[in-house]
Amino acid sequence: MGELRAIPVRGLGEIRAGDSLAEKIVAALRRQRLHLEAGDILIVTHKVVSKAEGRVVRLRRVKPSRPAERWARRYGLDARVVELALRESRRVVRMQHGALITETAHGLVCANSGVDVSNVDGGKSAVLLPEDADASAARLREEIKKKMRRDIAVLITDSFGRPWRQGLCQVAIGVAGMKATRDFRGRRDPLGYKLRVTEEAVADELAALGALSGDKLSRTPVCVVRGFRYPRGQGRARDLVRPARQDLFR
Amino acid sequence: MGELRAIPVRGLGEIRAGDSLAEKIVAALRRQRLHLEAGDILIVTHKVVSKAEGRVVRLRRVKPSRPAERWARRYGLDARVVELALRESRRVVRMQHGALITETAHGLVCANSGVDVSNVDGGKSAVLLPEDADASAARLREEIKKKMRRDIAVLITDSFGRPWRQGLCQVAIGVAGMKATRDFRGRRDPLGYKLRVTEEAVADELAALGALSGDKLSRTPVCVVRGFRYPRGQGRARDLVRPARQDLFR
Numbered sequence: 001m002g003e004l005r006a007i008p009v010r011g012l013g014e015i016r017a018g019d020s021l022a023e024k025i026v027a028a029l030r031r032q033r034l035h036l037e038a039g040d041i042l043i044v045t046h047k048v049v050s051k052a053e054g055r056v057v058r059l060r061r062v063k064p065s066r067p068a069e070r071w072a073r074r075y076g077l078d079a080r081v082v083e084l085a086l087r088e089s090r091r092v093v094r095m096q097h098g099a100l101i102t103e104t105a106h107g108l109v110c111a112n113s114g115v116d117v118s119n120v121d122g123g124k125s126a127v128l129l130p131e132d133a134d135a136s137a138a139r140l141r142e143e144i145k146k147k148m149r150r151d152i153a154v155l156i157t158d159s160f161g162r163p164w165r166q167g168l169c170q171v172a173i174g175v176a177g178m179k180a181t182r183d184f185r186g187r188r189d190p191l192g193y194k195l196r197v198t199e200e201a202v203a204d205e206l207a208a209l210g211a212l213s214g215d216k217l218s219r220t221p222v223c224v225v226r227g228f229r230y231p232r233g234q235g236r237a238r239d240l241v242r243p244a245r246q247d248l249f250r
Numbered sequence: 251m252g253e254l255r256a257i258p259v260r261g262l263g264e265i266r267a268g269d270s271l272a273e274k275i276v277a278a279l280r281r282q283r284l285h286l287e288a289g290d291i292l293i294v295t296h297k298v299v300s301k302a303e304g305r306v307v308r309l310r311r312v313k314p315s316r317p318a319e320r321w322a323r324r325y326g327l328d329a330r331v332v333e334l335a336l337r338e339s340r341r342v343v344r345m346q347h348g349a350l351i352t353e354t355a356h357g358l359v360c361a362n363s364g365v366d367v368s369n370v371d372g373g374k375s376a377v378l379l380p381e382d383a384d385a386s387a388a389r390l391r392e393e394i395k396k397k398m399r400r401d402i403a404v405l406i407t408d409s410f411g412r413p414w415r416q417g418l419c420q421v422a423i424g425v426a427g428m429k430a431t432r433d434f435r436g437r438r439d440p441l442g443y444k445l446r447v448t449e450e451a452v453a454d455e456l457a458a459l460g461a462l463s464g465d466k467l468s469r470t471p472v473c474v475v476r477g478f479r480y481p482r483g484q485g486r487a488r489d490l491v492r493p494a495r496q497d498l499f500r
Contacts (some may be wrong), residue, residue, distance in 0.1 A: 004256040004463055005374040079480050101498065109448075123444040124309040133464050146317070159450070163413055163499035164359040165421070167431040167451030181417040182465070190469055192372040197361075200409065200465075201417030205400070205458035208419070212455050212478055213254055218438055228462055240416050242490040248351065249413035 001144030002227055005044075006035060006213040009222040012013055017054035023142035025222055026244065029148075034224060036150040041230060042140070045129055045221035046121055046158045046173055049136050056120065057127040067157060071095065084126055089112035091249070104129060106175035107241040108173060110160045129158065133174030134236045141176040146150040153177035153230055156237075170211035172237050178204075179235035201240055202230060252477055256293075256463040259283060259345045259472040267304035272303040272393035275472055277356030279398075284474060291480060292390070293460030295471035296423055297377055299367055299386050300314045305378040307334060308369065314457055316362055321345065331365055338363035343500070354379060357491040358423060359408045379408065391426040405426035406487075407457040415498065420461035422453035422487050429453075429485035451490055452480060 012028045015021060017228070021044075029036065036042075050056065064072065064079035068086055075098035082100065089102030093109055102113045106129070114129040130136045131158045141154040158173030161167075172180065184198040194227035206225060214220030244250065262278045265271060271294075279286065288368055300306065314322065314329035317334065317482075324330035325348035332350065336342075339352030343359055352363045356379070364379040380386045383406045391404040404483075406424030422430065434448040456475060464470030 003460070006254040008252070061281050094294070096498050097496065099498060118443050118445050119439045119441060120443070150472070159448075162451075164492050164497060165451065165454065166492050167449045168305050168452050169419075171415070184465075184467065187467060189467060190368045191369060193370070195368050198368070198409075199316060199417045200414075200461065201415065202462065203413065204417065204419050205462050207253070208455035208458035209462065211450065212452065212459065215434075215450075217437060217439060219436065222494050226289070242414050242416050245345065248346050249351060 001214045004225065004227040005052050006209050007219040007224045007226065008213045009034065010220060011225060012048065012219070012222055013050045015051040017051065017056065019052045020143070021048060021052040022140055022147065026144065028222070029190055029224075034146070036152055036224065037226065038151045039226075039229070040150065041153045041178070041206060041225040041228060043142065043155045043157060043213075043223050043225060044140065044205060046130055046156050047116070048116075048126045048221045049130050049133065049140070049156055049174070051120075052137065053130055055130060056125050057128065058125050059117075060124070071100070071153035074098075078117070081112065081117060084128065085112035086113045088115055088128055106133070107238065108172070110158070114158055114218075120200060129173065134176065134238060137174035137176035137237075143217075151177070155203055155207055156208070159211065161231065164198055169204075169206045171239060172207040175203050175235045175237045175239075177234075178207060178238045179233040180237060182231045183233070188201070203235065203237065203240060206230075254475065254477040256457070257446035257474045257476065257491075258463045258470040259284065259474060260470060262298065262469070262472055264442070265298045268308065269302045269391070271298060271302040272390055272397065275328070275349075275390075275395045276394060278472070281415065286394070286398050286402055287476065288401045289476075289479070290400065291403045291405060291456060291475040291478060292394065292476060293405045293407060294390065294475050295460070296364075296380055296383060296406050297366070298471045299380050299383065299390070299406055299424070300377045301370075303380055303386065303460065304485055305380060306375050307378065308375050310368075310374070324354055324431035324477075331362065331367060331376055332380065338365055338378055339473045340343050347481060356383070356423070357488065360408070364423075379423065380406065384426065384488060385424075387426035387487075389473070402419040405457055405460070407460055409461065419454075419455040422457040422490060425448045425453050425485045425487045425489075427484075429481035429483040430487060430489045431485070453485065453487065453490060458481075486494070
């Protein structure tokens with residue numbers, strides 16, 4: 001493996017419902033004179049995907065339920081955001097100390113079902129996760145392939161908290177054009193020892209790199225990663241969700 | 251933020267107890283004609299740190315306790331490794347379905363207290379985590395600063411599993427020369443919305459990047475990350491450990 005590079009894509013502009021995100025990204029790449037190469041990975045914050053797909057809700061149209069109201073009042077939260085988080089969940093994992101950890105319809109376990117008010121319109125609206133971020137990633141990949149004639153991988157990301165560890169880390173919630181993990185199980189290390197458990201979540205590690213390439217205040221929701229030989233194949237972010245029967249922390 | 255690069259450091263060679271890791275790294279950098287720059291981040295897999303510090307245990311000298319024996323027999327594991335994992339723990343978080351999740355003396359929650367047999371000597375010995383990886387990182391940083399006259403940050407890493415998500419991700423277990431997180435709380439996004447909870451675990455995201463720059467089979471336990479404006483200050487990996495009172499998944 002040689003050098004690995006992450007290049008932020010600038011000047012994407014504000015994304016609105018119905019926009020073609022692929023067109024906007026291609027235009028930004030061209031302005032920047034950044035030519036995609038085969039094997040590049042495009043890392044895209046879910047927020048611009050959700051906006052393009054119209055997954056934005058005006059908060060004044062949300063009528064919170066009684067439980068959402070009570071919870072919000074107790075911890076000084078916006079009851080409408082709590083209400084959306086509950087609606088977007090299929091299971092509440094923890095609701096404690098002001099934290100609402102849910103499992104979404106996608107099987108993702110995260111705070112507030114991924115519902116977020118930052119980087120939208122100053123607090124008037126909330127963005128939901130894409131309905132099917134694997135499908136969004138696959139579409140984006142196909143459209144960019146068609147426009148730029150390059151075979152690339154696409155990751156769609158969100159920032160998740162973790163139990164036991166402080167701070168958010170960006171992870172992959174949509175994957176297209178690569179496997180989500182690389183699997184060393186059964187292979188031998190340079191000293192002859194056979195690896196037993198080493199399956200690495202490379203899609204999540206790449207998503208983390210995407211976060212470093214921009215930041216929450218810099219309007220750079222897209223970056224290109226070059227030089228990583230990713231595991232070829234048709235992976236999905238759903239492959240990163242641990243099956244319930246192996247989950248010790250339900 | 252401009253382009254971000256991760257450059258693997260090659261030809262470090264096998265590390266043995268008592269070796270100066272700083273000297274070995276500096277020699278490898280020189281052979282590669284890789285000149286450190288101020289603001290670079292050196293990302294180092296803990297295994298070479300543990301080896302240099304003599305945190306290696308010959309398995310034939312380990313006498314497993316009865317509980318370790320029983321557990322190992324039930325799941326086809328090596329009872330001596332289980333024994334070491336239990337000795338290195340201060341609390342068993344989960345012991346279920348063959349998985350042993352513990353909290354180490356450092357407060358890290360991980361599988362087998364970080365005890366690992368891969369990439370050591372073909373299965374005869376196990377490597378433990380450094381006793382104080384923050385201190386190891388600080389020493390490494392000082393020594394390299396002295397030898398190369400560059401102010402850099404140092405991260406020491408290990409690969410951890412996560413609840414709910416498949417696959418390991420590399421995280422930071424030792425930090426020196428930078429803050430472990432960047433904190434956007436109280437700042438406003440480009441649309442004027444005040445961020446409430448956004449503290450980002452950049453040290454973990456950088457550690458993930460370190461994993462992508464090598465792999466488990468390639469003997470590249472060190473890489474240099476360039477181009478990331480990390481939060482200056484004296485952070486510690488301990489800052490990444492969530493305090494027990496905020497932990498919903500004890």
